[in-house]
Amino acid sequence: MKTSTPSTVCVLLYVFLGSLSAVTICGNLLVIISIIYFKQLHTPTNSLILSLAVADLLVGLVVFPFNMELSATSCLFFEDVLCKVRDSIDGTLSTASILHLCCISIDRYYAVCHPLTYRTKINFHVVVIMIVVSWSFSLLVVFGFLIAGINLEKCKQNCFIDALLANILGPIFSFYLPVILMLCIYLKIFLVAQRQVRSIQGTKSGATASKTERKSTKTLATVMGVFLMCWSPLFLYFFFLVLNHTSVSFAVIESLNWLALSNSMLNPFIYAFFYSWFRSAFRLIISGKIFQGDFSNSKLH
Template identity: 40%
Template sequence: MDNSSLGLLGDANTSLQIELQSCTTLRNQVSRISLYAFLSVGIVCTVVGNFLVVLSIAYFKQLQSPTNSFVMSLAVADCLVGLIVMPYSMIRTVEGCWYFGVLFCKLHSSLDVMLCTASIFHLSCIAFDRYYAVCNPLVYSLKMSRSRVALLIVVCWAVPMLISFGPIMLDLHVAGVDILLPKDVCVFLVNRIYAVMASMVAFYLPMAVMLIAYWKIFKAAKRQARQISAMESQMAAGVGKDSSKKQRHRNTMKRERKAAKTLGIIMGVFLIFWMPFFTVNIVDPFIEYSTEVVVWDIFLWLGYINSSLNPFLYGFFNRSFRRAFLMFIGCRVCLPGSSPGMELSHTKERGK
């Protein structure tokens, strides 16, 4: 989501309007080129990384699961952030001006809010999915049927669209804000009501869902760890004909715990990178839009970085995704012996 500081209001809004009469580029040529290079790398990583996630899940049958349906839809949202939101935000951040007109400013702000909110919603759905997989495995297939997963994905896109395009295109988000902006400045002003309501829906409620889900998963994982330890003791002593069944159950619980750990780390990264933005987003209208522009830019791009990190987290913690990524990067999917149904879990990597 984009926002920008309006500086100190002073005694009246007129002083603010004078400050924003024209946009000027304060950075020198070297710093502008450096910023363009740095932010462009982030954009490329966001697009390529998330595109690899989409390709991997679409191609390999082993990766096509209810959880990965959410992961794939999340990757689509994050990829779109990199394709159609971040490039224009980069130009605005570096140049300090908006060159694309008032209408496109509204459209860009709407897409920004929608896609970033959709990304956050998908993370909460993934946490919800993992909760049932780890804590209630016997009812998981019933609770996470294909139709229910599809419905949740639709919600992940529909609700963000409602809280973005409707209020922004109709100017409801600036109702009561008596500030006029020049055409070459794209500032996402919000009134107090919209700031609180949108932040609650887009961030704080999904965050609460994730925290509750992962707390219950953490407790279940500790309980399962004790069960695994007991099974290992039994198997070491020689359990008899049921040992293979217990080995499969042990491996299943280990996989679920590892998946929960991975997604817990993803959530931790999400909190670190998005919490500063949404905190300031609520506070800023109540302190007369006095947050410095550099603070907004830093917090905004921290949120964007979250969209680029998820694919790397999958690749680092998930062996199947790691191998799928390497196969696409090395064009090995075109070689003889490669097929959508191939096994991705068996690799030559050790200790992982």
């Protein structure tokens, strides 16, 4: 079911959404190239950030074009195959993003709370397992959501289990439980970091290392906070939709959806703002210097 939209509004909408897509793609490409190219950035934490950037890049490449078409033509949810495809890809990538953030919070927990065993507990092998599990579980959740939604459309009654899976269990496992877990982990990290600040009496190098870990944790906690700010309104809408069975206008739903998707655009700016080595890497890439020689071993400041 599609409705026509005034051509001027359509053009302006395409220009605006196209700009968001371009910024999202370019920003996440910078993150991906930086982590792959510069050896200084080859760390377990950055491997998780790399996989998260891939998910964000796919949002810019795939989900944004789908959304541009559906937003401009006012496609009503679940009434078109294109809508289902969009929601499936969107759900997979958003679930993958939050599970990656969950893994990153676990990485930060060991880095700050168990610094002596961090390098043995969180190595590249463990990180690869985290990444594979995150993507696999994302596909599993969305596949189950799709099956339940299809069954729900076919039946007139006795669909309690499918409705429960599609409307309640899906958001719980893909959003609410990971968010609660992350909040608990970051609260624990905050308390431990506060104790470390008060008790550091060691060498300058020890204090510097602890400061670096706390700054890294603060940055990644900001990434999580921005994610919650972008995605919470949409999931809260779904929650109240299940409770009250009331819907809002198409424009409001699409606005909430675009707010959620904008998270994929913001993460690279957060890294650039907090991390000086990402800024240095971005400058070397944008200026084209990496094509003029081998800068992979460069010391990023």
